[in-house]
Amino acid sequence: MQQRAIHFPETLVLVFWRNLILASPNLYKGDLPIVNTTLADRTVKRAFNFNAGPAALPLPVLERIREELLDFAGTGMSVMELSHRSPEFEAVNNKAEEALRRELAIPEDYSVLFLQGGGSMQFAMVPLNLFVAGKPVDMIHTGAWTAKAIEELKKLAEMRMAASTEADKFTRVPRPDEIKLSPDASYVHMCTNNTIEGTQFTEMPQTGAVPLVADMSSDILSRPLDVKRFGLIFAGAQKNLGPSGVTVVIARKDLIERGSDKIAKILQYRTHAKEKSLYNTPPTFAIYVLGLVAEWVAQQGGVTGIEKINSVKAKLLYDAIDSTGYYKCPVEKESRSKMNVVFRVASGDEAIEKKFAKEGEAAGLIGIKGHRSVGGMRASIYNAVPLAAVESLVSFMREFERKNG
Ligand code: PMP
Numbered sequence: 052m053q054q055r056a057i058h059f060p061e062t063l064v065l066v067f068w069r070n071l072i073l074a075s076p077n078l079y080k081g082d083l084p085i086v087n088t089t090l091a092d093r094t095v096k097r098a099f100n101f102n103a104g105p106a107a108l109p110l111p112v113l114e115r116i117r118e119e120l121l122d123f124a125g126t127g128m129s130v131m132e133l134s135h136r137s138p139e140f141e142a143v144n145n146k147a148e149e150a151l152r153r154e155l156a157i158p159e160d161y162s163v164l165f166l167q168g169g170g171s172m173q174f175a176m177v178p179l180n181l182f183v184a185g186k187p188v189d190m191i192h193t194g195a196w197t198a199k200a201i202e203e204l205k206k207l208a209e210m211r212m213a214a215s216t217e218a219d220k221f222t223r224v225p226r227p228d229e230i231k232l233s234p235d236a237s238y239v240h241m242c243t244n245n246t247i248e249g250t251q252f253t254e255m256p257q258t259g260a261v262p263l264v265a266d267m268s269s270d271i272l273s274r275p276l277d278v279k280r281f282g283l284i285f286a287g288a289q290k291n292l293g294p295s296g297v298t299v300v301i302a303r304k305d306l307i308e309r310g311s312d313k314i315a316k317i318l319q320y321r322t323h324a325k326e327k328s329l330y331n332t333p334p335t336f337a338i339y340v341l342g343l344v345a346e347w348v349a350q351q352g353g354v355t356g357i358e359k360i361n362s363v364k365a366k367l368l369y370d371a372i373d374s375t376g377y378y379k380c381p382v383e384k385e386s387r388s389k390m391n392v393v394f395r396v397a398s399g400d401e402a403i404e405k406k407f408a409k410e411g412e413a414a415g416l417i418g419i420k421g422h423r424s425v426g427g428m429r430a431s432i433y434n435a436v437p438l439a440a441v442e443s444l445v446s447f448m449r450e451f452e453r454k455n456g
Contacts, residue, residue: 104268104433105289106291106418106436108344109347111347112340116343130339140335144333144338154272154349155354156276158279160304161301162300162320164302164328166298167297173285174202175203175206176320177204177238180310188208189238189258191242193215193224196268214229214230222381224252232258233261239258239261240264241255244273245269245391248425249381249382250388262283265283266285270388273357273433274357275358281301282302290433292341293343294337297338299341307320307324361432361434363438365432378396379395379397381395381427390433392429392430394427407428416447
């Protein structure tokens with residue numbers, strides 16, 4: 052049985068019911084206002100979810116949310132119904148930040164911000180705040196998401212192409228010796244994991260005194276991270292951190308202060324840093340879930356433990372792709388992502404690939420169709436995708452090959 056506090060205007064409806072109930076004293080069992088609910092006792096079917104984002108969330112986190120949904124911490128309210136100015140939400144906000152700081156070993160001289168607008172908003176917010184006139188931004192161009200960043204950047208700043216793998220159709224990330232950086236850049240922009248192309252950096256570029264800005268939307272919290280190497284990190288939560296709606300920015304405090312105070316207040320990093328991400332109404336529920344996900348990561352042995360599991364999952368899948376010649380991965384081996392595994396049937400037959408995705412879905416393997424811009428197949432195997440899901444995909448691949456190969 053769960054107790055729920057009732058808000059106005061529900062009270063008007065309750066007055067009616069109270070009068071009705073009081074008129075029949077045999078039915079009246081407690082103090083108003085109380086609503087009794089029970090969760091239906093049933094088995095819940097869970098898919099093997101390979102979506103690129105929003106993506107799978109850890110089952111224990113979902114169960115905890117379900118448990119706390121109607122009465123969070125004895126408030127009689129759901130987290131979604133708490134005021135963002137209440138001490139209860141303040142505790143949620145602090146806990147989420149602390150958990151993320153702990154799991155990513157974020158140093159004290161970095162701020163952690165919970166913003167809205169997704170990675171896409173950061174494509175504008177970063178140059179707005181960090182570009183210094185006369186000091187072009189060095190861009191490391193590795194795919195569709197850096198293309199989007201470039202599009203925004205060019206409206207707001209000057210840019211130099213420090214490296215690009217476009218000539219190789221983004222099937223790899225550049226080698227360190229291919230990245231030509233200027234010591235005088237405002238900052239360097241990179242994307243550590245290219246969600247669409249299935250490539251990932253294992254070695255981060257050395258940028259010296261120039262701040263390195265990294266879009267980590269699709270691989271944050273998937274492996275240990277040396278935050279000190281970066282000036283600013285941003286990531287939409289909807290892959291490894293939680294639900295969509297919250298965007299994490301981790302930024303060195305001196306860079307937070309770099310932006311002009313002439314920028315619209317909501318777009319200045321300092322506004323959000325000063326107010327602990329409570330300048331305006333934050334995405335409260337998403338922040339709450341992010342905190343739970345970070346705690347779950349701790350229970351998996353932290354990012355070191357998570358990385359081990361991620362490596363096992365990725366190896367299993369890439370080995371299956373490489374083993375028989377029926378499938379192929381277009382990505383160069385050294386650049387292969389452990390988060391988004393892109394593959395095709397070696398024949399390149401699109402009808403067969405469509406059949407693969409369709410039959411996979413019927414078998415409970417959701418989201419394995421490749422991004423519409425590149426075709427083929429893509430399995431996103433973020434932290435919360437269990438090994439059993441990958442094992443199931445691999446046996447489906449073998450069976451599909453047997454029938455269609
Ligand atoms: N960067 C990367 C690497 C992404 O994968 C995505 C979304 N898939 C984005 C940026 C854009 O994020 P959002 O949709 O949250 O704006």
